[in-house]
Amino acid sequence: MRTTVNPPLLLVAHGTRDPAGPRVVERLAAAAAEHLQVPVHVGYVDVIGPTAAEALEGIDGPVVALPAFLAAGYHVRTDLPEQIAASGRADVAIGAALGPAPEIAEVMRERLLAAGWRPGARIAFAAAGSSDERALADVRTAAQLLGRRCGQWLTPSYVTTAAPATAEVCGPGDFIAPYLLAPGLFHQRLAELPVAGVAEPIGAHPAVVELIARRYRLARRAVPAA
Template structure:
């Protein structure tokens, strides 16, 4: 006697609820649609008879970051100098977080000239399309005028515009003023504006201009520019010069973007309050974006971005 069971009519077959959960598409992402029954030799493969989940119970589909469109704004690459002081990179990262908060849709990246990672060359290598280099530097020194254009020229796969340095600018003066107040500066106290220094005369001119703007903001008290390296006077000499003029309690304003060896040495020479560096101040974040926008506006007046 045959052991074959009588054929099951379509009406007798159990309804197949389909596999629980979602199926995966070719990219491995779960589909929002319920699984369809697979056909094997004309018959539904209904080995799994568990009840179908309600749509709200199904796993949410995996999301992927949207691909970067070539029509999006050029990447903002902030260029920091780099420092052996471990506080410096943390300060720069905090500043860039403020920049991202101000403009969330903008791709903001970091590259260092030396000492810290990521180095600028690595950031440029990993960037596509167009970019604007915004130096987190305060004057027109060698890095701004020679090193950054050279780095842009080596990145032949990018269309690059190099923005101007952050200083001098009234927003920086406001940050300097706040940092002095935080340190205990009082009206009438003379100030030494301590900066890194450079052999480039344009850099010295920019620092002198910043000192003049700060003097105006402080009500006309003397503000003497001084340098931690490469140029004269150095900070101790500037403090002594003010003492010779009767200002025996001189404050030091730290014209540095982040903490470091130069900022610490300059602060140590103060005979009065010693202010902290500019740091991750909200006004500095606004200035970074202003330099980015200025570079793009300048490129819009030209047919194309500078191409390496």
């Protein structure tokens, strides 16, 4: 028996019908493959395919599955493990969700500056929303991380599911900081709000690639021996 030193990575995202979303995930996968020097595959837990189980069919040997999510809600804690269990594979180690993390907060600050925000202008922190209290706790942590970098206390708001709704709390002079990895319906809704500016999603930023690499290395320690 030996441990697989550098197993392939399966990057698992939520999924969206907006083609711009999968393009971001594919760019992250390509950059992570170059950075880590391991094969990186892509799967999705909802909306589009391949599912995590389908993606695993094309990967031989032990695998690190990494949820490309910004909070550890239902999809991370339940959907992904269930899909992997359904595959019948016992050689898959599941890593931690990407967020919350200081790297992501710094990228969000960069996106705000690019949207025209300057220190002193009010920020509305906008996340996708969840009915999972653990995911909402992650979002609150993410808002605190960004708030420390921007010099103001940030209370999360949500595009859907949770309260308060971003549309109800933002004003004409606000800048919206989307806690979203990729473009899609949620970012489109934020972009339609009457505010001073809406930052771009976090996207395939080099800091996110570094974060993926860090999460991969931590999860790699739990990969079953081959």
